[in-house]
Amino acid sequence: MEEPDVSQPGVTKKFMYVNRRAPYGTVYALESLEVVLIGAAFDQDVSLAFLDDGVFQIVKGQDTAGIGMKNFSPTYRALGDYEVTKLYVEKESLETRGLSEDDLLEITYEDEDDDWAEKPSIHVVKRDEMTQLMAQQDVILSF
Amino acid sequence: MLHTINKSPFETSTFASCLGHAAAGDAVLLIEDGVYAAIADTEPGKQIKAKNGTVSFYVLGPDVAARGLTNGSLAEGIQVVDYAGFVDLVAEHEVAQAWL
Numbered sequence: 001m002e003e004p005d006v007s008q009p010g011v012t013k014k015f016m017y018v019n020r021r022a023p024y025g026t027v028y029a030l031e032s033l034e035v036v037l038i039g040a041a042f043d044q045d046v047s048l049a050f051l052d053d054g055v056f057q058i059v060k061g062q063d064t065a066g067i068g069m070k071n072f073s074p075t076y077r078a079l080g081d082y083e084v085t086k087l088y089v090e091k092e093s094l095e096t097r098g099l100s101e102d103d104l105l106e107i108t109y110e111d112e113d114d115d116w117a118e119k120p121s122i123h124v125v126k127r128d129e130m131t132q133l134m135a136q137q138d139v140i141l142s143f
Numbered sequence: 144m145l146h147t148i149n150k151s152p153f154e155t156s157t158f159a160s161c162l163g164h165a166a167a168g169d170a171v172l173l174i175e176d177g178v179y180a181a182i183a184d185t186e187p188g189k190q191i192k193a194k195n196g197t198v199s200f201y202v203l204g205p206d207v208a209a210r211g212l213t214n215g216s217l218a219e220g221i222q223v224v225d226y227a228g229f230v231d232l233v234a235e236h237e238v239a240q241a242w243l
Contacts, residue, residue, distance in 0.1 A: 025149070053153050059211035059212075064208075071209070098183060103211075
C-alpha cells in the first residue's frame with residue numbers, strides 16, 4: 001500500500017464518527033471520544049453521528065459517582081475547542097428511547113467566521129437526513 | 144427466582160427473552176445497560192408496567208444515575224435499590240439467573 005503523504009497540505013477529507021453504543025456498559029463510547037480528540041489534530045472535516053443507543057452518550061445529568069467509573073460526558077462539551085462542531089443526533093433513535101433534545105447536553109462552539117458567536121453543535125436530524133450525511137463522507141469510523 | 148439483565152433492550156433481545164421466561168412471583172433486577180429498559184413511555188417500559196404485579200421489577204440506582212436517568216423518568220411500579228438492596232434480593236431468592 002502506498003504511504004499517504006501527510007506533509008501535503010490542503011487535503012481535507014470528510015470524516016464521520018458513528019456512535020451506536022451506550023456509555024459505561026461497554027468501552028466503545030469512551031474509545032470513540034478518545035479517537036475523535038486524537039483525530040482532531042489532523043485538521044479534517046469532522047462530524048459525529050449519534051444513533052441507536054449512541055444517543056445515550058450525550059444525555060445530560062450523568063452522575064457516575066455510584067459506579068466507580070469516570071463520567072466522560074463533560075468532555076463532549078469541550079469538542080468545540082477542538083473544532084469538532086457538527087454533532088448529528090438521529091430523531092427516531094431519541095424517540096424510541098423516550099428522549100427529546102431537551103434531555104441532551106448543551107454542546108456549543110464559537111464560530112470564528114461569525115465574530116465568535118456561540119452556536120449549538122447538536123443537530124437533531126431525521127433518519128433520511130442521516131442517510132444523506134453518511135453518503136457524503138469520505139471516511140466513516142464506526143463505534 | 145431472581146433475574147438480572149445487564150443489556151440495553153434496544154440493542155439485544157436479552158430483555159425480551161428474560162421477560163418471556165419470567166414466571167409469576169419472580170423478581171427482575173435491571174443493572175448496567177439493562178436499566179435503559181426502565182424508561183417510561185418506551186416499549187420496554189410499557190412491558191414492565193404491564194407485567195408489574197405478576198413479576199416484581201427492580202433497578203439499580205447507581206446505574207440509573209450514571210446514565211443521566213432520573214427516578215421520575217422510570218416506568219411506574221419499578222423499585223429503585225442500592226447495592227445493599229441488590230445483595231438482599233440475591234439472598235431472598237433461592238436461584239439467581241443472569242441474563243447477559
